Every structure is written in C-alpha cells, then in structure tokens.
Amino acid sequence: AQTVTQSQPEMSVQEAETVTLSCTYDTSESDYYLFWYKQPPSRQMILVIRQEAYKQQNATENRFSVNFQKAAKSFSLKISDSQLGDAAMYFCAYRSPRTGNQFYFGTGTSLTVIP
Amino acid sequence: DAGVTQSPTHLIKTRGQQVTLRCSPKSGHDTVSWYQQALGQGPQFIFQYYEEEERQRGNFPDRFSGHQFPNYSSELNVNALLLGDSALYLCASSWAGSSYNSPLHFGNGTRLTVT
Numbered sequence: 001a002q003t004v005t006q007s008q009p010e011m012s013v014q015e016a017e018t019v020t021l022s023c024t025y026d027t028s029e030s031d032y033y034l035f036w037y038k039q040p041p042s043r044q045m046i047l048v049i050r051q052e053a054y055k056q057q058n059a060t061e062n063r064f065s066v067n068f069q070k071a072a073k074s075f076s077l078k079i080s081d082s083q084l085g086d087a088a089m090y091f092c093a094y095r096s097p098r099t100g101n102q103f104y105f106g107t108g109t110s111l112t113v114i115p
Numbered sequence: 116d117a118g119v120t121q122s123p124t125h126l127i128k129t130r131g132q133q134v135t136l137r138c139s140p141k142s143g144h145d146t147v148s149w150y151q152q153a154l155g156q157g158p159q160f161i162f163q164y165y166e167e168e169e170r171q172r173g174n175f176p177d178r179f180s181g182h183q184f185p186n187y188s189s190e191l192n193v194n195a196l197l198l199g200d201s202a203l204y205l206c207a208s209s210w211a212g213s214s215y216n217s218p219l220h221f222g223n224g225t226r227l228t229v230t
Contacts, residue, residue, distance in 0.1 A: 043226075
C-alpha cells in the first residue's frame, strides 16, 4: 500500500500571513498524481489543488501553491494571505494508474487561522 | 447542479446490528467510491462501484458490502457492527471516462456511531 505522511498534526497561522503544510509519500512509481483536499467542519472534502508527477512546474490556484519535489517525494502546500475561511483539516492524497481508482490519504493537518 | 448527497447524516447503532448508508452521485457521474474516515485519520478506501459491479476493493472485511443501482446511486452495507466501525463514511463520485488527475467529488458523509 502506498504511504502518505503528514507530519504536522496541527498548524496555526496569523490572518494574512503565509503557512506551509508538509506532505511526503512513498512510491516506486514515476507516473502518479497528488492532491490536496480541505475538510472544513461541514465534513465535505473539497479539492484545493492537484499536481501531475510528470509536470515539473508547480501547480498554483490563486492563494494556494505547491512545492513538488519529486526526487525527495515531497508535496507541500503553501497558503498565502491566509483567511479565516481557510481554517480546516487538510489532507494530502496520492493516486496512480497502478493504484487504479484508490486514493491514498495522509492523516491530515488541522489548520487554525488566528484573527 | 446537485453535488454528491448522502443519507442519513448521523446514525447510532448497537454492536451486532446491520446498517445501510446511501449515496447519490454528482450529476453526470457514473462511479461511486466509499471511504471510511476514523476519528483523527485520513479517509481509507473501502470499494468502488461502476456499472453496478464492485470494480475495486480496499482492505476491508466481507462485512462491508455494497450495491449500485441503474441510476448510479449506491448503498454501503455493514453487517455485524463492531465498535471499531464507528467512523465518518464518505461517498465520492467520479466519471469513469475521466483521467487519473481528475479529483473525487465528496459528499458530507454519514457519521456512524456504534455503541
């Protein structure tokens, strides 16, 4: 089974500041896809950003960007200009053609935004 | 455009009982996946249904079974409930023709408590 590790159970950030959430994964594959999901108290998992392993350029979606280091098997999420609505659990996820339809999730990081 | 809907929202059952959870996929989606999210953990893949058949299964016992109907909606059944089955059960839908970088679309989950 694939292993996805999020080593920061909890993080906090001041409103308007920048925070980085860490994620590492274990794989021997070269073709795979990585995702960050947000889970607010409403419980619905919402896609934040995704990255294809074959792309060298880091994905960006508005205030959210990733630092994808393929050799280090690292996929961190940077949130700029943090807003109160960013407070949630954040999950890193892995998927590959070999794993088929199964996504592998990390244990999550709880982000608190301080006003 | 209706998203993924799950019912019920909460459920309390006694050990040894059986439970059925329901899911309607997002409009245009034909594939339903079920995930179990224990407290403080990331979601874990139970199985996926497509064309009314189980297409892929995670590491869950046979007590967990499912069904998909012609309208693509799905049910998750758990027999002989154990205390350890207490969790948030998430349904996610997708379109079978989508690529591997396509995200899952999740519902709000069913919180199952086994006493």
